[in-house]
Amino acid sequence: MEIALEIVVRCTEIDVNGHVNNAKFVEYLEWGREEWYDRLGLHYDRLHQMGAVTVVVNMNINLRKPCYQGDQLRIVTWPVKRGRTSFVLGQRIEREGVLVADGLITLVTIDPATSKSRPVPDELARWFPEEKAG
Amino acid sequence: MEIALEIVVRCTEIDVNGHVNNAKFVEYLEWGREEWYDRLGLHYDRLHQMGAVTVVVNMNINLRKPCYQGDQLRIVTWPVKRGRTSFVLGQRIEREGVLVADGLITLVTIDPATSKSRPVPDELARWFPEEKAG
Amino acid sequence: MEIALEIVVRCTEIDVNGHVNNAKFVEYLEWGREEWYDRLGLHYDRLHQMGAVTVVVNMNINLRKPCYQGDQLRIVTWPVKRGRTSFVLGQRIEREGVLVADGLITLVTIDPATSKSRPVPDELARWFPEEKAG
Amino acid sequence: MEIALEIVVRCTEIDVNGHVNNAKFVEYLEWGREEWYDRLGLHYDRLHQMGAVTVVVNMNINLRKPCYQGDQLRIVTWPVKRGRTSFVLGQRIEREGVLVADGLITLVTIDPATSKSRPVPDELARWFPEEKAG
Numbered sequence: 001m002e003i004a005l006e007i008v009v010r011c012t013e014i015d016v017n018g019h020v021n022n023a024k025f026v027e028y029l030e031w032g033r034e035e036w037y038d039r040l041g042l043h044y045d046r047l048h049q050m051g052a053v054t055v056v057v058n059m060n061i062n063l064r065k066p067c068y069q070g071d072q073l074r075i076v077t078w079p080v081k082r083g084r085t086s087f088v089l090g091q092r093i094e095r096e097g098v099l100v101a102d103g104l105i106t107l108v109t110i111d112p113a114t115s116k117s118r119p120v121p122d123e124l125a126r127w128f129p130e131e132k133a134g
Numbered sequence: 135m136e137i138a139l140e141i142v143v144r145c146t147e148i149d150v151n152g153h154v155n156n157a158k159f160v161e162y163l164e165w166g167r168e169e170w171y172d173r174l175g176l177h178y179d180r181l182h183q184m185g186a187v188t189v190v191v192n193m194n195i196n197l198r199k200p201c202y203q204g205d206q207l208r209i210v211t212w213p214v215k216r217g218r219t220s221f222v223l224g225q226r227i228e229r230e231g232v233l234v235a236d237g238l239i240t241l242v243t244i245d246p247a248t249s250k251s252r253p254v255p256d257e258l259a260r261w262f263p264e265e266k267a268g
Numbered sequence: 269m270e271i272a273l274e275i276v277v278r279c280t281e282i283d284v285n286g287h288v289n290n291a292k293f294v295e296y297l298e299w300g301r302e303e304w305y306d307r308l309g310l311h312y313d314r315l316h317q318m319g320a321v322t323v324v325v326n327m328n329i330n331l332r333k334p335c336y337q338g339d340q341l342r343i344v345t346w347p348v349k350r351g352r353t354s355f356v357l358g359q360r361i362e363r364e365g366v367l368v369a370d371g372l373i374t375l376v377t378i379d380p381a382t383s384k385s386r387p388v389p390d391e392l393a394r395w396f397p398e399e400k401a402g
Numbered sequence: 403m404e405i406a407l408e409i410v411v412r413c414t415e416i417d418v419n420g421h422v423n424n425a426k427f428v429e430y431l432e433w434g435r436e437e438w439y440d441r442l443g444l445h446y447d448r449l450h451q452m453g454a455v456t457v458v459v460n461m462n463i464n465l466r467k468p469c470y471q472g473d474q475l476r477i478v479t480w481p482v483k484r485g486r487t488s489f490v491l492g493q494r495i496e497r498e499g500v501l502v503a504d505g506l507i508t509l510v511t512i513d514p515a516t517s518k519s520r521p522v523p524d525e526l527a528r529w530f531p532e533e534k535a536g
Binding site for chain 1: 278279280295298299302337
Binding site: 146 | 283
């Protein structure tokens with residue numbers, strides 16, 4: 001279940017070298033994850049109603065090619081695996097079919113009432129290929 | 135050889151949940167690395183004169199605690215290991231002695247004239263504990 | 269000669285109140301001006317070849333309505349007036365035909381070789397309705 | 403009643419020209435206003451308890467000198483005038499005593515319960531030099 005978001009690199013997103021800054025790639029990935037939740041009907045508000053907030057606990061990101069102002073990027077997000085309370089999303093960024101960045105993002109599900117971890121809600125869990133301990 | 139930079143979380147650095155955004159942590163770490171280079175006398179311009187630019191190729195970052203507006207954070211950076219052309223910096227962010235984030239950042243040394251990797255300059259390499267294949 | 273750019277508000281562009289932050293509106297306007305230059309064939313590199321860089325010296329911006337994640341915004345840019353070395357662009361941001369922000373941006377043309385102001389290049393000047401002292 | 407905040411320009415705050423980006427100046431000014439509220443004991447939460455939120459409706463900002471990575475900037479904020487529901491703050495940014503940017507920021511006081519404008523709370527109003535219609 002891959003979800004893609006297409007964006008254009010804007011002038012304020014490049015650094016002194018003329019490249020997209022590392023931190024901006026992290027924002028792009030966040031935009032891509034938001035698109036993934038949205039297309040699954042799992043908006044922030046919807047998850048919150050279920051008593052769940054998802055929080056990033058690890059980002060492992062490879063930056064493979066520099067990107068430039070005006071580049072058309074495709075941010076792809078997919079479910080990799082999940083445990084009881086946590087899950088991993090895979091993400092990659094492509095430019096004209098060429099991989100420019102990729103990574104794994106580990107998130108944990110928190111109950112906003114207690115600020116403690118809680119099981120991944122079924123509506124989210126069902127998108128993952130298999131259950132693993134976590 | 136640990137180098138620390140102290141910062142204060144600003145109002146525009148927090149997201150809709152009132153927490154420092156993930157991408158902003160990546161900026162903080164970049165500020166910390168810049169401080170590390172500066173204290174070693176290895177500014178961007180100095181490295182460039184040596185025919186070297188350092189580029190991040192992997193970021194593996196753990197986000198352990200939420201941070202809030204006004205938090206005083208200490209960003210600590212140290213050399214972990216190096217290969218022939220690449221090296222790894224360790225980084226952690228502390229708030230009043232408590233770890234809020236940490237990670238390993240892998241960088242490769244590029245010759246700006248050829249855009250190809252090149253050996254880590256000696257003035258930078260000598261700060262690393264030991265040589266490993268890379 | 270109005271030029272429009274359409275964008276979508278992203279999750280990392282909203283602040284603790286759930287609104288697009290003031291500084292982000294300033295970025296949106298910069299994206300809109302970049303689109304204006306591009307459509308006129310006056311990219312940064314092209315102007316630079318003519319010995320000209322344009323620098324913002326005043327921004328007078330009205331923020332009229334809050335904007336939210338997912339909003340589709342239309343950033344419209346047009347030439348207002350010019351003097352010998354400076355010029356004014358008008359900009360507005362609309363959401364579904366409703367004005368959410370507008371402003372006037374005053375820029376001066378600099379010769380990058382001397383860092384001093386210089387006449388607006390003809391290729392840029394000709395897009396403005398009339399000449400005024402400046 | 404001038405309040406100053408001192409900051410250092412960070413590497414991720416400069417653009418492709420090596421200058422602090424225009425939008426980042428707007429963030430610096432917001433940091434300065436936050437400092438002004440804080441020193442007066444008028445934090446966001448405190449104002450909110452009084453049934454008031456302050457919203458920027460106009461920014462009129464002069465950008466006078468480029469700023470660079472590592473610059474030590476002093477952001478100064480002071481009350482200029484107020485009306486019944488709105489007020490104006492003056493702000494300037496200095497580098498080693500030299501003015502690099504300044505501006506006037508107009509804010510309106512909103513009742514978060516109704517989203518309509520309301521009188522400036524007395525605890526805030528008393529810092530302004532005189533009352534004017536607004």
